[in-house]
Amino acid sequence: MRFLVYSEDIDVELELVSAALKSQGSQVSIALVGDEDPKENSKTLSVAGVSSIFQIQDPALKDFLAEPVTSALEQISLEAKPDFVLIGATKRGKEVAPKLAVRLKLGCITDAQNLRFEDGHATADRVVWGGNATSTVSSKSGAVITIAPKANERAAGSSQPDVRVLNFETKTRSSKVVGKKAKDSAEVDIKNAQAVVSAGRGFKKKEDLILLNDLAGILHAAIGASRPLTSDLGWMPESRQVGLSGSTVKPKLYVAVGISGQIQHLTGMRDSKLIVAINNDKNAPIFQECDYGVVGDLYQVVPALTKALRAKTGR
Amino acid sequence: MVEIIVCFKHVVDESELKVDRANNKINFEGAKTKISDDDKNAIEEAVRLKEKNGGTVIGLCLGKADARKSVKEALAMGCDKARLLSDPAFQDGDAIRTAYVLSQAIKRIGKYDIIITATGTTDVYSGIVGPALAEFLEIPQATFVSKVALAGDKVTLDRLMEEGVETVECDLPLLIAVAREINQPRFPTLIQIMSAGKKEVVEWKASDLGIEASTVGKNGSLVQVTSTQVPKSARKKILFEGSASESSERLADALLKEGVVN
Known part of the structure; x- marks a missing residue:
């Protein structure tokens, strides 16, 4: 089976190579598009198992907008003739995949988990119904498939792929970027943290959030929040939001404090290594998704836990 | 004046679903239905843009007969009229087929400046319909949009990306897929709910849209759901x-x- 992998993020692209190589006898090509000199990235992407790298360098691809990227990928696909196109499920990848599928008349599967290939069709699991269920979906034949970042290890080793340079042909109408504002450091902070302690609706007022500071200190944790606290109440900046419309985090330890566990939130922290929940409602969905849970009033449990950890660690 | 078409989906309320762990199934019986949460943000934004700039908002919904409930709600929220795309041929189609049917309906409506969708729906959250629809209509798209400002034929939009907020400019027409952060959907008043009943709702079938039945629904789809289980x-x-x-x-x-x- 022929695979074409693409992400605007080189690390994610290496992860997709691993995903493609899991299928036996796969032939893997890489799409490398953008406005910068592809030489350096091309070297990074020359990992074991890669047979070709298709490069398109053009100023129109500078901001990785959906329309030019789709056109570039279509152009590469006409050369590489992939059965399956794997795209990193970053926001930019998510908006390109369906367009490319329409252009190439292929099926489209987004956020594929547990992806497998058999007899020329792809089968994957997808989280649906607010995280209550998983659907198994199958493509009739070829497909464009998005896979979440960090779902696979980066491919390694080295190879000498055939490098093909294409000239960008299609110019389609698109928006143009007129400004960028980086997220504040809080977000970078929660995404890279080894531990995250997040607050939810169980907190009665903004001032009470201070309760988390000591606990976060002992755990060397960054502080996050669920959507209601950021978007609806504005008690914390959006940059600290964990969830579908916020950041996806995968720390070693995730502590959900007063968070009921709606899909919106679970999507952003489900892959954490160890999940701990503190909630006064025993039936809260978060208790179905945690390793350890304390059923109790967070106003009592958080100080008690802080104290217990302080005593045991001597901090 | 701005002509807007907003697409929304009638879905089962996922927070009301009963999980049957013993049989590894979801029990849909008696489950409540609603307009998908994020689609309400789409409707709200469409209505706000109309209130500010003048024009019309047409609500577009692909669904079975029971989707009329959501169509009525969209009208109560401020859509001027609605089109319900309902045909047994559309059933069990994948998201790309849905986008295709919507695109055919939009082509039949003819005149538009802005198409608005959500980024995803609360049932399956595929995120496919918006971009695929823009592709079928061959118009540019702006996704994950948190702010829309219209000035003449130009729209300035804020997009919530991983690295921060990206501001883009685009000429009309375009498709906007909104993020939930964009607004807080309104609750219609009783008077608005009552008057929604008088607004125009037209039902279109596959044949009204020049769609060959075999190209849509389950048969026309390239991706199919083979099973759904409780993880x-x-x-x-x-x-x-x-x-x-x-x-x-x-x-x-x-x-x-x-x-x-x-």
């Missing part, structure tokens, strides 16, 4: 109950044992 969580789910100090002691011990605190 078995691999989590330990060890719960501590009782006094706060006792539970906290035990949790602290567990965290030390797991090696996440040292």
Whole structure:
């Protein structure tokens, strides 16, 4: 089976190579598009198992907008003739995949988990119904498939792929970027943290959030929040939001404090290594998704836990 | 004046679903239905743009007969009229087929400046319909949009991307897929709900849209759902109950044992 992998993020692209190589006898090509000199990235992407790298360098691809990227990928696909196109499920990848599928008349599967290939069709699991269920979906034949970042290890080793340079042909109408504002450091902070302690609706007022500071200190944790606290109440900046419309985090330890566990939130922290929940409602969905849970009033449990950890660690 | 078409989906309320763990199934019986949450943000934004700039908002919904309930709600929220795309031929189609049917309906409506969708729907959250629809209509798209400002034929939009907010400019027409952060959907007043009944709702079938039945629905789809099951969580789910100090002691011990605190 022929695979074409693409992400605007080189690390994610290496992860997709691993995903493609899991299928036996796969032939893997890489799409490398953008406005910068592809030489350096091309070297990074020359990992074991890669047979070709298709490069398109053009100023129109500078901001990785959906329309030019789709056109570039279509152009590469006409050369590489992939059965399956794997795209990193970053926001930019998510908006390109369906367009490319329409252009190439292929099926489209987004956020594929547990992806497998058999007899020329792809089968994957997808989280649906607010995280209550998983659907198994199958493509009739070829497909464009998005896979979440960090779902696979980066491919390694080295190879000498055939490098093909294409000239960008299609110019389609698109928006143009007129400004960028980086997220504040809080977000970078929660995404890279080894531990995250997040607050939810169980907190009665903004001032009470201070309760988390000591606990976060002992755990060397960054502080996050669920959507209601950021978007609806504005008690914390959006940059600290964990969830579908916020950041996806995968720390070693995730502590959900007063968070009921709606899909919106679970999507952003489900892959954490160890999940701990503190909630006064025993039936809260978060208790179905945690390793350890304390059923109790967070106003009592958080100080008690802080104290217990302080005593045991001597901090 | 701005002509807007907003697409929305009538879905089962996922927060009302009963999980039958014994049989590894979701029980849909008697489950409530609603307009998908994010689609309400799409409708709200469409209505706000109309209120500010003048024009019309047409609501577009692909669904079975029971979707009329959501169509009525969209009208109460401020859509001027609606088109319900309902045909047994559309059933069990994948998201790309949905986008295709919507695109055919939009072509029949003819005149538009802005198409608005959500980023995804609360049932399956594929995120496919918006971009695929823009592709079928051959118009540019702006996704994950948190702010829209219209000035003449130009729209300036804020997009919530991983690295921050990206501001883009685009000429009309275009498709906008909104993020939930964009607004807080309104609750229609009783008068608005009553008057929604008088607004125009036209039902279109595949044949009204020049669609060959075999190209849509289950048969026309390239991706199919083969089964849906309740995932078995691999989590330990060890719960501590009782006094706060006792539970906290035990949790602290567990965290030390797991090696996440040292």
